Amino acid sequence: MQIIQKIGLAIFVIALVIFTLVPGLDSYKISAEDTKINNEYHSVAFERAAQDQGLYEREYSSTFALQSALKDVFAAAQKDLLTRAGEDKSGIPEGVSEWDFKLGDWLFKDYFKFDMYRDSSIGPVSGNPWLWFGLTIGLALLGGLMYILPKFLRPPGIKNDHIYHSSMTRGVNLTWRVLFIVATVIGVLTYGFFYMSGNLFWPGISALVMGIITALVFFAQKSIKHRPAKSASPPKFSAWLGIFTGIYLIGFYILLYWAPVHIVGWISMVSPLSEILNGGTASQWFLYGVLYTLIILVMGVRMMSKYMHNKYQLIRTGSVMFFQLGFAFLIPQILTLLNQPSMDLKNIWPLNYTFFFEWNINDLLAGGNLGIFMLVWGTVLVIIGVPLITYFYGKRWYCSWVCGCGGLAETLGDPYRQLSDKSLRAWKYERFIIHGVLLFAVIMTGMTLYGYFSGVRQIGFLNTGTVQQWYGFFIGATFSGIVGTGFYPVMGNRVWCRFGCPLAAYLGLVQRFKSRFRITTNGGQCISCGNCSTYCEMGIDVRAYAQKGQDIVRSSCVGCGVCSAVCPRGVLRLENASEDIARRAAQKRTIHISEDQIGVL
Amino acid sequence: MHTVIIGNGITGITAARWIRKLDSTHRITVISGESDYFYSRTALMYIYMGHMRQVDTQPYEKWFWDENRIELKRAWVDTVDFDGKMLNFADGEKMHYDKLILAVGSKPNKFGWPGQDLDGVHGLYSLQDLEAMERHSEGLKRAVIVGGGLIGIEMAEMFHTRHIPVTFLVREQKFWHGVLPLEEAEMVEREIREKGIDLRMGEELKEIWGDKAGGKAKLIVTKGGEKIQCGFVGLTAGVRPNIEFLAHTDLATDKGILVNEYLETNIPDVYAMGDCAQQREPLPHRRAIEAVWYAGRMQGEVGAYNVCGKKVAYDPGIWFNSAKFIDIEYQVYGDIKPKLPEGQATVYWEHADGKKSVRINYDAVSGAVIGFNLMGVRYRHEVCEKWIEEETHIENVLQTLGLANFDPEFYKEYEKDIVQVYNRETGSNLQLKQRRNLSSVLKFLSRT
Ligand SMILES: Cc1cc2nc3c(=O)[nH]c(=O)nc-3n(C[C@H](O)[C@H](O)[C@H](O)COP(=O)(O)OP(=O)(O)OC[C@H]3O[C@@H](n4cnc5c(N)ncnc54)[C@H](O)[C@@H]3O)c2cc1C
Ligand code: SF4
Ligand code: SF4
Numbered sequence A: 001m002q003i004i005q006k007i008g009l010a011i012f013v014i015a016l017v018i019f020t021l022v023p024g025l026d027s028y029k030i031s032a033e034d035t036k037i038n039n040e041y042h043s044v045a046f047e048r049a050a051q052d053q054g055l056y057e058r059e060y061s062s063t064f065a066l067q068s069a070l071k072d073v074f075a076a077a078q079k080d081l082l083t084r085a086g087e088d089k090s091g092i093p094e095g096v097s098e099w100d101f102k103l104g105d106w107l108f109k110d111y112f113k114f115d116m117y118r119d120s121s122i123g124p125v126s127g128n129p130w131l132w133f134g135l136t137i138g139l140a141l142l143g144g145l146m147y148i149l150p151k152f153l154r155p156p157g158i159k160n161d162h163i164y165h166s167s168m169t170r171g172v173n174l175t176w177r178v179l180f181i182v183a184t185v186i187g188v189l190t191y192g193f194f195y196m197s198g199n200l201f202w203p204g205i206s207a208l209v210m211g212i213i214t215a216l217v218f219f220a221q222k223s224i225k226h227r228p229a230k231s232a233s234p235p236k237f238s239a240w241l242g243i244f245t246g247i248y249l250i251g252f253y254i255l256l257y258w259a260p261v262h263i264v265g266w267i268s269m270v271s272p273l274s275e276i277l278n279g280g281t282a283s284q285w286f287l288y289g290v291l292y293t294l295i296i297l298v299m300g301v302r303m304m305s306k307y308m309h310n311k312y313q314l315i316r317t318g319s320v321m322f323f324q325l326g327f328a329f330l331i332p333q334i335l336t337l338l339n340q341p342s343m344d345l346k347n348i349w350p351l352n353y354t355f356f357f358e359w360n361i362n363d364l365l366a367g368g369n370l371g372i373f374m375l376v377w378g379t380v381l382v383i384i385g386v387p388l389i390t391y392f393y394g395k396r397w398y399c400s401w402v403c404g405c406g407g408l409a410e411t412l413g414d415p416y417r418q419l420s421d422k423s424l425r426a427w428k429y430e431r432f433i434i435h436g437v438l439l440f441a442v443i444m445t446g447m448t449l450y451g452y453f454s455g456v457r458q459i460g461f462l463n464t465g466t467v468q469q470w471y472g473f474f475i476g477a478t479f480s481g482i483v484g485t486g487f488y489p490v491m492g493n494r495v496w497c498r499f500g501c502p503l504a505a506y507l508g509l510v511q512r513f514k515s516r517f518r519i520t521t522n523g524g525q526c527i528s529c530g531n532c533s534t535y536c537e538m539g540i541d542v543r544a545y546a547q548k549g550q551d552i553v554r555s556s557c558v559g560c561g562v563c564s565a566v567c568p569r570g571v572l573r574l575e576n577a578s579e580d581i582a583r584r585a586a587q588k589r590t591i592h593i594s595e596d597q598i599g600v601l
Numbered sequence B: 001m002h003t004v005i006i007g008n009g010i011t012g013i014t015a016a017r018w019i020r021k022l023d024s025t026h027r028i029t030v031i032s033g034e035s036d037y038f039y040s041r042t043a044l045m046y047i048y049m050g051h052m053r054q055v056d057t058q059p060y061e062k063w064f065w066d067e068n069r070i071e072l073k074r075a076w077v078d079t080v081d082f083d084g085k086m087l088n089f090a091d092g093e094k095m096h097y098d099k100l101i102l103a104v105g106s107k108p109n110k111f112g113w114p115g116q117d118l119d120g121v122h123g124l125y126s127l128q129d130l131e132a133m134e135r136h137s138e139g140l141k142r143a144v145i146v147g148g149g150l151i152g153i154e155m156a157e158m159f160h161t162r163h164i165p166v167t168f169l170v171r172e173q174k175f176w177h178g179v180l181p182l183e184e185a186e187m188v189e190r191e192i193r194e195k196g197i198d199l200r201m202g203e204e205l206k207e208i209w210g211d212k213a214g215g216k217a218k219l220i221v222t223k224g225g226e227k228i229q230c231g232f233v234g235l236t237a238g239v240r241p242n243i244e245f246l247a248h249t250d251l252a253t254d255k256g257i258l259v260n261e262y263l264e265t266n267i268p269d270v271y272a273m274g275d276c277a278q279q280r281e282p283l284p285h286r287r288a289i290e291a292v293w294y295a296g297r298m299q300g301e302v303g304a305y306n307v308c309g310k311k312v313a314y315d316p317g318i319w320f321n322s323a324k325f326i327d328i329e330y331q332v333y334g335d336i337k338p339k340l341p342e343g344q345a346t347v348y349w350e351h352a353d354g355k356k357s358v359r360i361n362y363d364a365v366s367g368a369v370i371g372f373n374l375m376g377v378r379y380r381h382e383v384c385e386k387w388i389e390e391e392t393h394i395e396n397v398l399q400t401l402g403l404a405n406f407d408p409e410f411y412k413e414y415e416k417d418i419v420q421v422y423n424r425e426t427g428s429n430l431q432l433k434q435r436r437n438l439s440s441v442l443k444f445l446s447r448t
Helices: A002-024 A040-053 A063-085 A107-111 A114-120 A129-153 A174-195 A201-220 A240-258 A260-278 A284-306 A311-337 A358-366 A368-393 A404-411 A414-419 A424-454 A464-486 A495-500 A502-513 A531-535 A542-546 A562-566 A581-586 B010-022 B041-048 B063-067 B127-137 B150-161 B182-194 B293-307 B381-389 B394-399 B415-426 B438-446
Strands: A517-521 A572-576 B002-006 B027-032 B070-074 B077-081 B086-089 B094-096 B099-102 B106-108 B143-146 B166-170 B198-201 B205-210 B217-222 B227-229 B232-235 B239-241 B257-259 B270-272 B277-279 B320-325 B328-334 B344-350 B357-363 B369-375
Touching: A002 A129, A002 A260, A040 A063, A063 A107, A063 A114, A063 A260, A114 A260, A129 A260, A129 A284, A174 A201, A174 A240, A174 A464, A201 A424, A201 A464, A240 A260, A240 A284, A240 A464, A260 A284, A260 A311, A284 A311, A284 A404, A284 A414, A311 A404, A311 A562, A358 A368, A358 A424, A368 A502, A368 A517, A404 A414, A404 A464, A404 A495, A414 A531, A424 A464, A424 A495, A424 A502, A464 A495, A495 A502, A517 A542, A531 A542, A531 A562, A562 A572, B002 B010, B010 B027, B010 B070, B010 B293, B041 B127, B041 B150, B063 B070, B099 B293, B127 B150, B127 B232, B143 B150, B150 B166, B150 B182, B150 B232, B182 B198, B182 B320, B182 B328, B182 B344, B182 B357, B182 B369, B217 B232, B257 B270, B270 B293, B320 B381, B328 B381, B344 B394, B344 B415, B357 B394, B369 B381, B381 B438, B394 B415
Parallel strands: B002 B027, B002 B099, B027 B070, B099 B270, B143 B166, B143 B232, B166 B198, B257 B277
Antiparallel strands: A517 A572, B077 B086, B086 B094, B106 B239, B205 B217, B217 B227, B320 B328, B328 B369, B344 B357, B357 B369
């Protein structure tokens, strides 16, 4: 069994190395056909410059080489058009606007998208995509399963041995954590500056909000007094494998969101699969969907092997696997194949922040009955579904049973759940940030809908489009993707769900104030060991309640049930009931002296 | 008023917290030589096994102590001058107290075995013991554990996670049979053996031999004469109150520090509680020394009231306890005797997998339920307690047994099978009327 696992691990590592190399294997040769531009002036100028520089003659060994050659040609074309226009713009033909004639900087990204790179690639990967699919994703699946399946042969029971000895899961110390956070914040704000076309306002206001939240946590909420906060550092040195994994994941997300042209190797590789499933060539989102789904499935199997003895975990894990495979992945593919509007039916606003965007509403409205059904379905879920189901079962029905982000966190992220920060200070940050994001999402959507119905898309100095753009960049991509997943080995598997997700905030408010769900504690049985708090991915100090014999009603609890599973004394149980929830949460059942027992001396 | 507490375990810390709650004027100092901060002793094994870091076993953040004005001092108390109300520390420092709480815990038992003080021979009680285990684990070929109690089995599991072979010597014929009924004891034995641990029942330690240099343990000899090579000997044959440093004073002691029901010692303004305290007149169904976490916590609470001048007698109510035997959880409510006493009857159900069981003991005449012994099944503390307190008839209990079930959602419920066992053995025809359900539990509990 051990030997099979070792071979599996080796195969997985080989697959990962090949996967990492794939985007660099192909070369690129483009023709005038590929660079066709839908604007006659731009097109002519570009082609002329291309001929001058011999763009179509050479073969480029990487996407970077191709991109830089394209940039040179683009710059030459820009210059050319500028001279033609003349200083007094007399060169611009009658009736043509200046910007249709001149070649603006931003058009580079528009004109040369990843599909152009993909279509121009020649070489092993695009020549034989299935082979490379097999060598990377296929081998990784094989290796992963060889590593995971023998785990089912172990006797059932809690499997947390050596988590804090392993370099993958031990976590990183304060210096590394600060490094990750600071590098991410600076990187994102700087890139955001360019992303917003050199506009300082958005990065600036974001930095300001972060500063205000920090000030509130430290001064208004007196965290400054609460020092030193509980350390989240590992027992010995930092986890090198964890750091590597974090950086790898962050790198992956950066390429995926902002530089898909450099991963066309991966995209070409999954393109045939895309054609089978939805009839079209693959985009980076298809690549992402394939990887995401496979990871949830394989790591879901791992999660099941770890909690074989716990039926709640088995069913719950099966549920997230099902919703990812069916709802998030297959159904949208099939709908696309059938030329229907496609949608992940379980992705609810405001997590699905584009749901009320104009283009989405219009797409759905144009999509016939099915489209209208989807629009109604999504709206009803937000207004009735979420509060109602959360009233009955708590937010877990979504966060740890259905949601895709939660699904990844509960499967791929399971090895890192212990790394969530349990300090009171982290809780204070959590409340400000997550409700801040909810507010941001509500304002953005409010502006969007207002714009949709009134046509007014400029409110004061705020432009609806820019607000949406920044939300998408800052919250949608950076927070939920880069930080949400890249930070697994750094700050645990629920960073996004805990600090950022506006839907979690909404579900949490319902759970906290109007729900039958609570975690009950079993009288006085708690020995304060700390397993529950350690393995709570949401950073809830479960023990603080359990050792007092208090039921737990916390807005952030996603009901993963792991605290209950790892408790060695059987103290915790996730339950629903309408009875007296407020009193139960307040009552302290380990205290065994009642006031009337006390005689005064 | 300066209240000084020696011992920062669950007892001392609970007392400190409650004194602070009841009275904001006390100056409170908690002293321990073992650790800077209160940590959960019960979680020592999880640190070794890599489930948690040491900080994770600390229930309170560091600022908690400042915020609650509880002063912490890391030092060993060498002697106590009860007349002068003065503590003398090992480093020569002194500290005055107005009221003193002794919550100094226990020590592993050593029974004068030859070689018991060699290097590589350790109990498992303190952080220092854990460090010793860690130190000796590197390259360890075999560990021998002496004494089959809860700490012994924890130690066996700890070494097992590092793939270190373990020989486990247990004097009794059946595992922890001083507490567990036969079937449960056998279940635990099976569990230990299944994990590949070399369990020797009815075997005792005779002596430990050191290596040539004479410093380090290298083999043990059993009473049966067998020699077992090992680099580590774990002594886990129970604990005893840690009171040596209080000997030769006016403090009245027996095995532990003698206290009355108000946890007062024979010396005014000096209290003792937790593992180190011995009740002069133990309550019926309770032991004089209760070296368990829960008793420490309850005594800390009661002690605080008494220190603050509000007289409260220690009355812990119905006995309960819990443990985990490798992968089998154990819970007990009420007074379950290892041998069924005269006049009691039992309903014992065991799952076919041999890893779960439920035992309910009741009075053979009146039918009043006496206790619950659970293996691998979780039951609700409050429900069981209420049944026992109210001397509920076994048949009522059985028919509503679902109220007690505390297993996670979707777990199979075995209450029906348990009722079947009763029906079979008594020829009755009871039906289970109540399944696991929180609403019903809450209604049941609020019923007076
Ligand atoms: C490995 C292990 C597992 C256990 N598991 C369980 C369990 O599952 N359930 C359960 O109910 N119980 C369990 N117990 C027992 C439980 O931990 C004890 O009953 C409880 O910790 C006793 O608490 P206490 O505060 O009375 O004493 P302690 O926790 O022993 O605290 C006493 C403190 O006082 C310090 N001290 C003593 N003398 C001096 C001095 N002269 N100067 C300065 N400081 C001094 C000691 O160093 C120690 O830190 C376990 C014990 C161990 C060792
Ligand atoms: S409190 Fe328990 S159920 Fe809730 S999120 Fe934390 S570990 Fe999961
Ligand atoms: S609830 Fe369970 S896991 Fe949490 S501290 Fe108490 S005994 Fe440990």
